[in-house]
Amino acid sequence: MFKLGWFVNGFAPKTWHGPWAGENRTEWMGPGFWQDVARGLERGGFDMFFLEDTAMIEDTYEGSAAYTLRHAAMAPKNDPMPLMPLLAAATKHIGLVSTISTIQYPPYLAARLGTTLDHLTEGRIGFNVVTSVSHRVAQNYGYERHLEHDERYVMAEEWMDAVSQLWESWEPDALVLETDPPFFADHTKVKAVDFEGKYFRTRGPLNTVPGPQRRPVIAQAGGSPKGRDLAARNADVMLGLVQSPEEMVEFRADMDRRLAAFGRDPDDLHIFFMAHAYIGESDRDGRERFDAVAASRHDPSAIAAKLWAMSYTSGGEIDFSKFDLDGPVPTRLGNGETTTHKAWTAAGAGKTLRDVVTGPANYGLDFVGSAATIASQMDEVMRATGRMDGFLIQGIEDELTRRSLAEVTDGLCPELKRRGLIRKSYEHDTFRENLESW
Ligand SMILES: Cc1cc2nc3c(=O)[nH]c(=O)nc-3n(C[C@H](O)[C@H](O)[C@H](O)COP(=O)(O)O)c2cc1C
Known part of the structure; x- marks a missing residue:
């Protein structure tokens, strides 16, 4: 399971x-x-x-x-x-x-x-x-x-x-909750952490x-x-x-x-x-759906969305709108989501930026x-x-x-x-x- x-x-x-x-x-x-x-x-x-x-x-x-x-x-x-x-x-x-x-x-x-x-x-x-x-x-x-x-x-x-x-x-038994006589919590079991x-x-x-x-x-x-x-x-x-x-x-x-x-x-x-x-x-039907989504990644609107996402995951350090889509994938790494970013740049080794942005979105x-x-x-x-x-x-x-x-x-x-x-x-x-x- x-x-x-x-x-x-x-x-x-x-x-x-x-x-x-x-x-x-x-x-x-x-x-x-x-x-x-x-x-x-x-x-x-x-x-x-x-x-x-x-x-x-x-x-x-x-x-x-x-x-x-x-x-x-x-x-x-x-x-x-x-x-x-x-x-x-x-x-x-x-x-x-x-x-x-x-x-x-x-x-x-x-x-x-x-x-x-x-x-x-x-x-x-x-x-x-x-x-x-x-x-x-x-x-x-x-x-x-x-x-x-x-x-x-x-x-x-x-x-x-x-x-x-x-x-x-709070220690597990710090809470007493007795009503007669009233005794809510035991202060010896509630301790400062002084972190x-x-x-x-x-x-x-x-x-x-x-x-x-x-x-x-x-x-x-x-x-x-x-x-x-x-x-x-x-x-x-x-x-x-x-x-x-x-x-x-x-x-x-x-x-x-x-x-x-x-x-x-x-x-x-x-x-x-x-x-x-x-x-x-x-x-x-499922395969057609997958293929349609893959094809839609070549739409200009989808390309812009991916370039936006790459700019975001760079930690706000690299504006991906500035690069030539048919040039090489920029390899500089920002200070952001390094794993996602590295995966994108690695996928682009020897490819163009267009190849990467039209690849899998997520x-x-x-x-x-x-x-x-x-x-x-x-x-x-x-x-x-x-x-x-x-x-x-x-x-x-x-x-x-x-x-x-x-x-x-x-x-x-x-x-x-x-x-x-x-x-x-x-x-x-x-x-x-x-x-x-x-
Ligand atoms: C699936 C997933 C969900 C995440 N959710 C958030 C989030 O909600 N807020 C946020 O600031 N960062 C989020 N992150 C970013 C990570 O928590 C982490 O800070 C970022 O990936 C950089 O870490 P890394 O370089 O170790 O991958 C998410 C990352 C992944 C992969």
Whole structure:
């Protein structure tokens, strides 16, 4: 059996124009659409609903925010944190992961928020811990520019230590709750942490009572060596960007080694590999859909979108609109999402920039065919790691409508359930327990 998560690029406009967009251009701002998504995923048997976040309006591409705002590209974006309890109220079991940046949230604020959300979601909150990749985000939070890539991870490790100590500042039996005589909590079991690091200081203890999970499920997505170490030390969930079953096996083996080096059981980390499902009524239909998407990447609008995305993942350092599309792929690496960026530039060795921008838009494993065929392919691929890992499904070209969701939750998922490949029900109350149950 394997697990499923759904990745959404932010509490942001989703597919907001075109035949199946509905009223998304305004509806995305409120809770209803997202509650429908969460309910659909729970019906499908998903372990988690995963919301990315970035706090900025990107203006690298063509040196302005014109493209970004015209196309609603990664902006605007609401803060995902307040949405979490509203999703929890609309569902019963699914894990809810919100992104939290180590430069946006001082440890005390983060730890207190995590515990409060753990209570409000009744044990279903997770945090995707990111360092943020752009100078623009850093500038919104008081920095002149963002730290250099590896130093961001030094900061993130320290942040994780501080937050973890705050979550442990109440011993498990500190809460007494006797009414006669009244005795709420035992102060000898609630301790200061006196954390002092290079970037953060916090005294503690936390002024919140531990939640059902004690600490939210921690996810991590950075795939560089430093990112992998951050996950190996701290995370319960990791997002893996790979292109083939062979890379999946390598990724898993590398993470196993890193967890062991930090004294953790490798089975404590659940890797969700990014995947896209081109589901058709028949295999041929699915293949035609895949081919149509591949062909559409040659449209000028799709090329602009990819150049915009490359500018963003460079950490806001390289404006890809400036290069000759038929010239070589620029190899300079920005200070941003190095793994994604390296993959793009590596794919372009000896090729033109046009070859790269018209290639696959999103990293991950592509499954193509009828729901039954895709279920078999997923089974086969997952057997390759021999572990109970998962897939992190993302809409094709980031599409998300009620229709595209239903293709997976009501088309593919029943097929996976019939074969006993994914959960049919949730055994436990909390996200962490369900995640760890197999
Ligand atoms: C699947 C995936 C999801 C991510 N989600 C976010 C996010 O929500 N917010 C953010 O600032 N960075 C996000 N990132 C960026 C990473 O967390 C990380 O900071 C970045 O990839 C740079 O790390 P690396 O060089 O180790 O890959 C994401 C990356 C990946 C691959």
